[in-house]
Amino acid sequence: MAFILGTILFVVVAGWVDAGLPWPDPKSDSIDENMRENRS
Amino acid sequence: MIAGHFGFAAAVKSRAHQVPLWALMLATVWLDIVFVPLFLTGIERIEQVPGAQGTYGAGLIFADYTHSLLGALVLAVLFGTVAAFAWGRRTAIVLGAVVFSHWLLDLVVHRADMPLLPANVGHFPRFGFGLWRVPTAAMVVEFFIVLVGSYLYWRAARQTVAVGGGSLRRANLAGALILLFGFTVLVLDVTGAMG
Numbered sequence: 001m002a003f004i005l006g007t008i009l010f011v012v013v014a015g016w017v018d019a020g021l022p023w024p025d026p027k028s029d030s031i032d033e034n035m036r037e038n039r040s
Numbered sequence: 041m042i043a044g045h046f047g048f049a050a051a052v053k054s055r056a057h058q059v060p061l062w063a064l065m066l067a068t069v070w071l072d073i074v075f076v077p078l079f080l081t082g083i084e085r086i087e088q089v090p091g092a093q094g095t096y097g098a099g100l101i102f103a104d105y106t107h108s109l110l111g112a113l114v115l116a117v118l119f120g121t122v123a124a125f126a127w128g129r130r131t132a133i134v135l136g137a138v139v140f141s142h143w144l145l146d147l148v149v150h151r152a153d154m155p156l157l158p159a160n161v162g163h164f165p166r167f168g169f170g171l172w173r174v175p176t177a178a179m180v181v182e183f184f185i186v187l188v189g190s191y192l193y194w195r196a197a198r199q200t201v202a203v204g205g206g207s208l209r210r211a212n213l214a215g216a217l218i219l220l221f222g223f224t225v226l227v228l229d230v231t232g233a234m235g
Binding site: 001002003006012013015017025 | 042043049053057058060061062063065066069073126127128131197200201204205206207210211213214217218221224225229233
C-alpha cells in the first residue's frame with residue numbers, strides 16, 4: 001500500500017508541481033543545449 | 041525499499057534538468073510496477089523470513105523475472121526505448137539508467153534473493169547484501185537518500201527558477217512535497233501501516 005500511495009504521490013502530485021517549473025525541454029539532446037536554454 | 045528509490049530519482053533530477061520528474065519517479069519504481077501483476081498472479085512471490093519481526097524488510101522476495109539482473113536490464117531498455125521515441129536519446133538514457141538503479145539499490149537491502157537470470161535459469165547464486173537484516177540501518181539509509189535527494193532537487197529547482205523565471209514558491213513547494221512524501225512513504229513502509 002505504501003508503494004501504491006508513494007507512486008501516486010510522487011508521479012502525479014510531485015510530478016505535476018514540478019511540471020510548472022521552467023526546466024529545459026525534455027527533447028533537448030545535449031548538456032550545452034540545456035545550458036543555452038537556461039541562459040536565454 | 042520504496043522511499044529510497046524516489047529519493048534517488050529526485051537526486052537524478054538535480055543533475056538531469058530536462059527529464060520530467062514524473063517520468064523519473066515512474067522509472068525508479070518501474071520494476072516494482074511490473075512486479076505487481078506478476079505477484080497478483082502468483083508468478084512472483086514474497087515469503088516471510090522465519091523469525092523476522094514486523095514487515096519492513098522481513099520478506100524473501102522471489103521476483104525472479106522483474107528483479108533478476110537480466111530482467112531488470114530488459115525492463116530498463118524497454119522503458120528507455122519508449123522514452124527515446126518521446127524525448128530523444130539523452131533523456132532516454134537517463135531514464136533507462138534510473139530504471140536499472142532500482143536493481144542496484146535493491147541489491148543493497150535485499151537478502152540473497154535476486155537472481156542473475158529470469159526464473160533463476162541455471163540456478164546461479166542469488167544476490168543481495170541483506171541490509172534489511174538490520175532494519176534500523178536500512179531505514180536510516182533510506183531516510184538519508186530521501187533527505188539528500190529532496191535537498192538536491194530543491195536546490196536545482198530554485199536555481200532553475202532564478203535563471204529561467206517562474207515561481208520560487210512553486211520550487212519550494214516541490215522540494216517540500218518530495219521530502220514530505222518520502223518521509224510519509226518511509227513511515228508507512230517501516231510500520232506496515234495501511235497493509
